[in-house]
Amino acid sequence: MAKRGYHHGNLKQALVEAALDLIAEKGPQGFTMAEAAKLADVSAAAPYRHFTGREDLIVELARQGFELFADLLEYAYRDGQPSPLAAFEAVGRAYLAFARKHPGHYVAMFESGISPNATRDLATACARANKVLVRAADDLSQRLPPDRRPPTEMFAAHVSAMSHGIVELYARGAPGSRGPFTPEDLLETGIGIYLRGLGFLEPDR
Template sequence: MEETDPRARKSYHHGNLREALAEAALKLVEEKGPLGFTMAEAARLAGVSPAAPYRHFRGREELIEEIARQGFEIFADRLERVVDDPLLSALTAFSMAGQVYIDFARAHPGHYAAMFESGIGLAGDPGLARASDRAMAVLVRLAERLMAHLPAARRPPARMVANHVWALSHGVVELFARGAPGSRAPYSAEEMLESGTGIYLRGLGIVPQ
């Protein structure tokens, strides 16, 4: 007789199978990585038959896409709380976006892995593409707000600035915030990101030297 996975859900409510499978897959991604589990394992952990996942997902890639979509939504929610905070200056809000990225990667390792380490593409899933675009749109808003004081002719493209800071944040997370290879550096991920962002913004003339 097949043993029941002790992590498996005891039951799920009717109509909630999709969420139960995504929850199970998220746990597996955290344990084994986005490519280290099978649909059968996700089904077993959700407490359903091996055939049940295919009512909602054509395969593992679609299941990972759902986890990634959830991750982008969580990330965008966190960014929007920063951009909508009336007590934060434009520079503080923009700088905090990088900290949001670090905090998200640490608090949601499964979502982060599905978003950036699974090899999925955005084009094949409209919901995933919308969620990713939403997160980027918040960063663009932050960049526009930060540069509003500059004459239009001197303003760098806001999307370029947003993309650069996203790339910088991602690099810092990968090298300094996730255990290797920079975990033994004499400075924290937060210090690396703050100094890098400051150098970048001063180099563009967005903030004073």
């Protein structure tokens, strides 16, 4: 793994980028601050100008990740979708796309054991991303009579859990290495079954 350095003068971001590489390779508990400093090509003491320790560094990774995640979800949701269902499905696909493109951020956000309420900034970024998921679920829920609508937050949480499970089981490594179906196909059919069960879609004939 090549050293990153911080020729642009932003030591804090250089350490973040080094930690992203280390997390993707070794996991959130598999690296030390000294390793992050070495990869950023700075002294072992330099990281402590910005972070109190590894957990503080991971919190910053998670915060940046949720900001990126929210940006991607908002783009997917607003990108001229023809219907609430199409927009909802686009948000699900964006979840998978984010996990593939930003594995270090994804691990910091969802697999590091860091509480989303660890800092105010992290909580705000997390809430912003979750707001898109809840809004997509709420818009789709309007297709059902009020007495048949599921709790919107629970609806969004179910789809998030499904998406996360597919990432964990099928979106790691080479495509198709865990089965004949793509993660996108699995998510689409899983969401379809879930929505039919709630009454959003007509049963298959």
